Amino acid sequence: MxxxxxxxxxxxxxxxxxxxxxxxxxxxxxxxxxxxxxxxxxxxxxxxxxxxxxxxxxxxxxxxxxxxxxxxxxxxxxxxxxxxxxxxxxxxxxxxxxxxxxxxxxxxxxxxxxxxxxxxxxxxxxxxxxxxxxxxxxxxxxxxxxxxxxxxxxxxxxxxxxxxxxxxxxRDFASFQRKQLNYATAWAQERHQRGKKVSLTGIFTHTLGAFMKTLLLRGGVLDGKQGWLLAVVNAQYTFNKYTELWALNRGYSEKA
Missing domain, CATH: 3.90.550.10 (Spore Coat Polysaccharide Biosynthesis Protein SpsA; Chain A)
Structure with missing residues (x-):
């Protein structure tokens, strides 16, 4: 059955x-x-x-x-x-x-x-x-x-x-970006609560790594224009989440 x-x-x-x-x-x-x-x-x-x-x-x-x-x-x-x-x-x-x-x-x-x-x-x-x-x-x-x-x-x-x-x-780039920003914020808050930290150098290392990984290691260049754009989007998302974590580490994102 x-x-x-x-x-x-x-x-x-x-x-x-x-x-x-x-x-x-x-x-x-x-x-x-x-x-x-x-x-x-x-x-x-x-x-x-x-x-x-x-x-x-x-x-x-x-x-x-x-x-x-x-x-x-x-x-x-x-x-x-x-x-x-x-x-x-x-x-x-x-x-x-x-x-x-x-x-x-x-x-x-x-x-x-x-x-x-x-x-x-x-x-x-x-x-x-x-x-x-x-x-x-x-x-x-x-x-x-x-x-x-x-x-x-x-x-x-x-x-x-x-x-x-x-x-x-x-389907809609603006909506997709808003969703990505929400994900980045939630990611940073969760890592901050677990005591994770990141340096200024770490922000840029992770950001560059995300771009190169998408474009080269994951074959983004084979997806044409969209592959290049996605590599930038992934780098931006990575930059946002690590910068938010950096700001939380230092108390710069605390609500008044």
Whole structure:
């Protein structure tokens, strides 16, 4: 008998993206959406698509919110999905094959094809960009990280699935930049709370390293104009997060 699949999403003000994300997983046994306080019609769209909707506005970070959302699921397996992601038909077939013949103790990685300024990237560290998203509900959960959360699955066997998640990472550059700045701030605050420090030299070393890694080591130059631009964006993101950490170390970012 096939295992049941719960698709789980967290959302806030995702009305412009949500319908297509949900349509790509309409074949799942159930869809769970945990909203963190949308003031657009995110909740209405989710309910119209047949999702079970819950609301929790006590935001404590991505890891905690994902785990809260997972707690509402009843399926044997979880597929954790973002509202700006789409499951391709090939990936759907691979997931359904897992449900037909499950392997206990296995967590499945999925390749993301990331969209950046008019192009789905093939290099630059943005493909295959594998993420751990399909797993047994009762055995695995997310950590409590504020940003760049991860699935706690140290003893699991990792198996790569065929097929891609289409990830609309950067459709609008200004919105993408705002999101990147929020990530950088959360990253710096978390590291500061853990006692991490950085020097002025370290800021520029990490920034230059991020640019060179994206462009050369990760093949960004093969992605053409977008590869060069992404290398600059990654360097900027790195500069922002380490500069914020430097400022927090010295009390320059304390609120009055």
């Amino acid at each position: 096939p295992k049941r699949l719960s698709v789980v999403l967290i959302a806030r003000n995702s009305a412009d993206l949500l319908a297509k994300a949900l349509a790509s997983v309409a074949w799942a046994d159930e869809i769970i959406l945990l909203d963190s306080g949308s003031d657009d019609n995110t909740v209405d769209i989710a309910r119209a698509a047949g999702a079970k909707v819950y609301i929790d506005t006590d935001w404590q970070g991505y890891g905690i919110q994902r785990q809260r959302a997972q707690s509402f699921a009843t399926g044997d397996y979880i597929l954790m999905l973002d509202t700006d992601e789409r499951v391709t038909p090939e990936l759907q077939q691979a997931i359904q094959a897992v449900l037909q013949a499950p392997q206990p103790g296995v967590v499945y990685s999925i390749a993301r094809r990331n969209y950046f300024l008019g192009r789905f990237m093939r290099h630059s560290g943005w493909y295959p960009d594998r993420v751990l998203r399909l797993y047994e509900r009762e055995h695995y959960q997310y950590n409590a990280s504020q940003v760049h959360e991860s699935l706690a699955c140290e003893n699991a066997k990792i198996v790569a699935l065929k097929g891609d998640l289409r990830h609309l990472t950067c």
